[in-house]
Amino acid sequence: MTQLDLLWAYQAADTEADAMAHAIRQSPKRQKLLKLRDYIREQQESLKTVENEVMAMSDRMEVLKDAISLADDQLKALQKRIQDEPPTSSQEIAAYIAEADQLATTLSDYDQEVRRVRKSATDRDRRQRDIKLRAIKSKEEFDQLRVEYDQEYKEKSEILDRLRAAAEEKKKGIEPEYLARYTSIKQHSTPPMAKLVNGQCGGCNMGFPSSVLAAIRAGKQVECETCGRLIIG
Ligand SMILES: [Zn+2]
Numbered sequence: 169m170t171q172l173d174l175l176w177a178y179q180a181a182d183t184e185a186d187a188m189a190h191a192i193r194q195s196p197k198r199q200k201l202l203k204l205r206d207y208i209r210e211q212q213e214s215l216k217t218v219e220n221e222v223m224a225m226s227d228r229m230e231v232l233k234d235a236i237s238l239a240d241d242q243l244k245a246l247q248k249r250i251q252d253e254p255p256t257s258s259q260e261i262a263a264y265i266a267e268a269d270q271l272a273t274t275l276s277d278y279d280q281e282v283r284r285v286r287k288s289a290t291d292r293d294r295r296q297r298d299i300k301l302r303a304i305k306s307k308e309e310f311d312q313l314r315v316e317y318d319q320e321y322k323e324k325s326e327i328l329d330r331l332r333a334a335a336e337e338k339k340k341g342i343e344p345e346y347l348a349r350y351t352s353i354k355q356h357s358t359p360p361m362a363k364l365v366n367g368q369c370g371g372c373n374m375g376f377p378s379s380v381l382a383a384i385r386a387g388k389q390v391e392c393e394t395c396g397r398l399i400i401g
Contacts, residue, residue, distance in 0.1 A: 170387055171346050172361075172400045178338040179350070179361050185331035186358075192324045197317040204310045211303040218296050225285050225292070232285070236278045243271045349389070353396055362397040371397040 169177075192198070246267055255261040339347060353360035362371030364384050369376065372395035376384065384390050384401045391398055 169341075171343055172387060172389075172398075174338070174342045175346050175350055175398070176361055176400050178335065178342060178347075179359050181331070181335035181338045183359050185328060185335050188324065188328045188331055192321065192328065195317070195320060195324075197313060197320055201310065201313055201317055204306055204313065208303060208306050208310060211299050211306065215296065215299050215303065218292050218299065222289065222292050222296070225289050229282070229285055232278055232282055236275065236282075239271055239275050239278065243268070243275070246271065346389075349398060353391070353398055357395050357397050360397055361400055362392065362395075364399055364401045369395060369397060369399060371395045 246264070250264055255264055350360050357371065359371075362369050364370065364376075364381075365373075367375055367381055369392040371392060374392060374394040376392075376399075380390060384399050387401065389398065
């Protein structure tokens with residue numbers, strides 16, 4: 169067996185192992201797990217957002233309560249002042265009315281805001297519950313799938329280990345220079361070797377001039393000028 173023959177046999181084993189590694193990465197179970205993980209993270213994020221909003225609302229409610237009680241006190245003080253110092257002129261009457269109107273408007277504004285915040289809080293409570301339920305369901309699904317995937321991964325990894333070991337075995341007798349060439353071509357072209365097919369590169373179908381064909385047939389190391397693959401005759 170020539171070095172190129174050995175390398176060709178190694179490539180077959182190496183490609184098989186790579187295909188298994190690829191299958192492990194592309195496993196539908198793994199893809200679904202990754203999606204579920206992202207989804208669960210998103211749910212956690214939105215839960216955090218809602219919790220922050222609820223906290224901000226509860227702070228706002230405290231502020232509103234204080235403001236309402238202050239306006240109430242001001243209204244009572246105004247009523248007492250009207251009793252203690254009844255207005256004596258139409259100007260004073262108008263001033264009292266204006267003051268009372270303003271306090272009433274303020275109170276009504278606060279009241280409306282309290283209603284809005286309460287309604288919003290109810291909506292958020294519901295959203296929080298929905299998100300929590302969805303998160304629990306997703307987590308259950310994730311855990312279940314995780315068990316299945318771990319089993320699948322274990323089985324496939326064992327196969328992969330065997331394939332890698334078989335490929336390693338095929339390296340025996342190959343000179344380091346050839347292996348280095350193979351590895352370096354693999355960075356840009358997979359598989360790194362191609363057969364000569366009808367005078368063309370089996371990797372990219374480019375034709376070779378007769379001088380190159382002669383070199384290939386003589387078993388020399390020839391790389392395709394187009395795709396860079398090592399050509400075996
Ligand atoms: Zn080529």
